[in-house]
Amino acid sequence: xxxxxxxxxxxxxxxxxxxxxxxxxxxxxxxxxxxxxxxxxxxxxxxxxxxxxxxxxxxxxxxxxxxxxxxxxxxxxxxxxxxxxxxxxxxxxxxxxxxxxxxxxxxxxxx
Amino acid sequence: xxxxxxxxxxxxxxxxxxxxxxxxxxxxxxxxxxxxxxxxxxxxxxxxxxxxxxxxxxxxxxxxxxxxxxxxxxxxxxxxxxxxxxxxxxxxxxxxxxxxxxxxxxxxxxxx
Numbered sequence: 001x002x003x004x005x006x007x008x009x010x011x012x013x014x015x016x017x018x019x020x021x022x023x024x025x026x027x028x029x030x031x032x033x034x035x036x037x038x039x040x041x042x043x044x045x046x047x048x049x050x051x052x053x054x055x056x057x058x059x060x061x062x063x064x065x066x067x068x069x070x071x072x073x074x075x076x077x078x079x080x081x082x083x084x085x086x087x088x089x090x091x092x093x094x095x096x097x098x099x100x101x102x103x104x105x106x107x108x109x110x111x
Numbered sequence: 112x113x114x115x116x117x118x119x120x121x122x123x124x125x126x127x128x129x130x131x132x133x134x135x136x137x138x139x140x141x142x143x144x145x146x147x148x149x150x151x152x153x154x155x156x157x158x159x160x161x162x163x164x165x166x167x168x169x170x171x172x173x174x175x176x177x178x179x180x181x182x183x184x185x186x187x188x189x190x191x192x193x194x195x196x197x198x199x200x201x202x203x204x205x206x207x208x209x210x211x212x213x214x215x216x217x218x219x220x221x222x223x
Contacts, residue, residue, distance in 0.1 A: 004153075018136060034211060041215040043202055044154065078214075088153050097145060099204075099212055101153030 003027060004091050008101035013111050019076040021105050023089030026070070032092040033065055035074045044088055048074065066069045067104065078110045115215035117203050123221045124193055131189045132218045136205030143186050144212060145178055146202040153201055160186060193222045 005024050005048075005064050013019045021035075036044035050056045050063040050072065062075040072091075076083055086104040116135040124130050135144045138223035141162050157169045157176065162183035175193075180186040189195055200219050204212040 008151075027142045036214075043200075043217045046213060047209050052177055056164045090153075100156065101146075103151070103153045 001019055003100045004089055004102040006089050006105045008086045009106040010108050011105055012108045012110055013079050015079060015081060017079050017111070019079045019083065019107055021074040021087050021107065023072045023102055025072070025091045027091070027093055028070065029093050030091045033072045034090040035063060036088040036090060038088055039085045066100065067087055080110050081111060083107060115203055115205050115213055117215035117218050119218060120216060121219050126195060126222055127192055129189060129191045130193060130220065132201055134186045134203030134215060137213060140205035140207045141183065142206040144182060144204040144206065145188050146204065148200045148202055150191060195222045198222045200222055
């Protein structure tokens with residue numbers, strides 16, 4: 001079992017719709033959770049982080065964390081073509097630990 | 112520019128040659144990470160430093176790879192006797208304490 005799992009996609013959503021990206025992790029000791037966006041050929045760019053169970057909203061983005069189910073998700077409201085990218089889920093087990101990444105989900109927002 | 116800086120951005124080398132990459136982290140960030148990413152995969156952890164101390168190395172890291180962070184500032188990653196399988200994007204990230212990590216632009220290595 002991979003430490004951090006994501007559906008590779010592509011996930012295709014129409015412009016203006018809600019995109020839902022999911023991630024599961026295997027280490028119950030994980031404490032910090034991050035979503036990064038990566039455009040083709042570019043480096044990952046931090047979108048959101050979440051440390052506590054529940055929802056965290058930032059503009060069009062909402063991160064959701066359920067530690068009991070070892071599940072973290074990212075919702076993108078009012079999806080735009082510029083949101084088309086690969087979204088990487090990353091998990092940290094402690095304040096100083098490395099981040100373990102999933103393989104990423106490719107999102108395509110269609111006109 | 113106050114972000115994480117990596118040099119060079121691109122490197123093409125012949126198999127068997129040694130290469131060295133440099134990473135300049137955000138100045139107040141005491142943690143520095145090296146990752147490698149191949150096409151279609153997420154970043155794979157290589158090693159990390161807290162200040163000048165190298166605290167963790169991936170089990171997957173061959174002894175051809177070595178990293179340093181003298182004086183806890185910039186870091187270098189050296190690959191000796193490069194192989195075609197070393198072709199990848201090498202990413203550096205820095206992090207203030209336990210908070211979010213910020214990536215540099217990466218160094219794309221092609222071994223021919």
